[in-house]
Amino acid sequence: MMRTRPLKVALLGCGVVGSEVTRIMTTHAEDLAQRVGAPVELVGIAVRRPDRVREGVPAELITTDATALVKRGDIDVVIEVIGGIEPARALITTAFEHGASVVSANKALLAQDGAALHAAAEQHGADLYYEAAVAGAIPLVRPLRESLAGDKVNRVLGIVNGTTNFILDKMDTSGAGYSEALDEATALGYAEADPTADVEGFDAAAKAAILAGIAFHTRVRLDDVYREGMTEVTAADFASAKQMGCTIKLLAICERAADGRSVTARVHPAMIPLSHPLASVREAYNAVFVEAEAAGQLMFYGPGAGGSPTASAVLGDLVAVCRNKLAEATGPGESAYTRLPVSPMGEVVTRYHISLDVADKPGVLAQVATVFAEHGVSIDTVRQTGKDGEASLVVVTHRAADAALSATVEKLRGLETVRGVASIMRVEGE
């Protein structure tokens, strides 16, 4: 049974994602109506630059007054694809106050203020959906908060930033250095003019915060996520990785501690074995592993960004939120009942791959090994190569607390026989 009165939708932002959302809402209106159970009408599009040419976007819907649009009072759903903290936050809050539900693609805002926004949604009986905020079109938020709602997620491990994966993939396949690979990514439109948010891991960290919060039913904010970018990964690191049968990926890792009493969330480059499915995720694709107690290991793979994939995720949420509106119900809101604290990076248990330049004389290996032992870090393998009085030691450790590993490296740097620490990288996915 189809309702004839349409649900009214306001769109905030009409860049790459917004114009694709508009295109699909216009060209697939009949399908959306059938799937929702009522027509869905786009009644206004707020933009900053109204004079910009936007093909296929009805000019009569364009406004520069986003606040007036969300305050109309007859809006059922607001779609926010502006990004950034303000004015997005104020507009979303105003939307809730005026009876609208919200679909957002804003990872930065959700990672920083998700709890307050969820509270505002609940207070006003509205929905806040944001599948598009994490890994574009890949269904992750819904599987984690609905499909796995009866399971216990222990780990989320993935590639959630397409720009950095493109750069690392280029470095891996062509032997290029970071700058060269970044230039290629920029030329092809995979990296923005200012790539900081991507290459320094801020974007991935925001996604890690959102995923960890949903996976572990607790609050994780951007500030809780340990973050290392990938600008210092070198061609030499890739060469070391290859020797170990590994490649290097920028990973987002969310884990429940072994005792179950805390969680961790981190983003950093890491070596992973070539046999691991994440190793073969090429170019700008994203992929996320989820390990749950009953389900086992699941993997989700697809395009992590781009106008169309992000629009697909936005529209899936739009259909769900519209259905909820018709049913006068709301979908699942924030679930943070476990109140598990987020532990600092020092408590993360991981493995290190360390390259040392050392003096090539008897006793050096014993001295280095003693430092590891003193810090309770067990060594898995050591490879020693040397010539002309200089030698290189590559040490791969067993699993140990990150703090113990850092302290070990610090102590090694102080040894007279250690000329330098050429590289340190964590090893994951084993």
Add this chain to the structure above:
Amino acid sequence: MMRTRPLKVALLGCGVVGSEVTRIMTTHAEDLAQRVGAPVELVGIAVRRPDRVREGVPAELITTDATALVKRGDIDVVIEVIGGIEPARALITTAFEHGASVVSANKALLAQDGAALHAAAEQHGADLYYEAAVAGAIPLVRPLRESLAGDKVNRVLGIVNGTTNFILDKMDTSGAGYSEALDEATALGYAEADPTADVEGFDAAAKAAILAGIAFHTRVRLDDVYREGMTEVTAADFASAKQMGCTIKLLAICERAADGRSVTARVHPAMIPLSHPLASVREAYNAVFVEAEAAGQLMFYGPGAGGSPTASAVLGDLVAVCRNKLAEATGPGESAYTRLPVSPMGEVVTRYHISLDVADKPGVLAQVATVFAEHGVSIDTVRQTGKDGEASLVVVTHRAADAALSATVEKLRGLETVRGVASIMRVEGE
């Protein structure tokens, strides 16, 4: 805000899946309550053999009278993990009539009678959820009917049967024949004593019907699915596949026709390139590719069967259905508004790999090529090897209608110079 009055759940069937559902509901009761918003209580478990020892299953909940259990009138949700058509169908229908929603893992029933069951659910304002019916713990039903609700799915291609994937993987890696690999699968518990449903493709065909119906918003029944099992795949086929840089998988393929006016669904063994992600799906794992207009290519991977993974999917649905109950709403029901017809296999456009034993004399290739041309089938590659008057011709075609390919093969069989058709296999995933 937690409701204190519990939601009451009845479980039908307590085998591998049912006992795992019971275990999780018992040991994770507090988590389920938090996620649902009310306690969830298992009030009865209907079994055929009450005297069987079931560790961790409360004896006082066991009953042999399933009908009386679903007729109690105070049951909020019935979980059906009996399998098969009857008595499952009658019990589910009775459950709806008595006000319960239903979570089912029953692919055979849904593929045969999904439309009638959905209608019964809608009539009684109840939910019918069945994530566990397709690919175990891998979220597929929910992503297709919710995450991609604003998108247009054009293709679903996947490995949805773990038993046959295990057998084919063994044949591929060890060079074993079908019987030997089946024996190993049986010994390890991956194949049932009567493996017919798996190896003849019935199980995969039921899943294909369910996936096609959801993906294309139309009705697809088991009888609409073209089905070929994998019992005739030989070690020689694997050798041919290797020469082409391929492996062989039993695939379920659901496609929208190029003109958008019909759909097809089929299950058969096929060669796929080793570079395709499905080629590296090992042992009993499942993986499904979904191609949608805006989202692009997505892949979902995980354990496709087993007690725990299937229980995870059942419990995810249970949480969703319980939330809907509390909100006095229902989730998305059947969506079959496109009414797209299902075309027969002859209209499917695909490629063939054909091995022919031919007489080794001049003109044979020309004769064979003429037969292809007469049927409008374009040849991609031909490889000819011969000795002692006998020769082998391996032909790989371009894409053509399956009917034209079949007719071509039929005509080839009649040629005097063709001694035999050694193997025919479709080629997919390119």
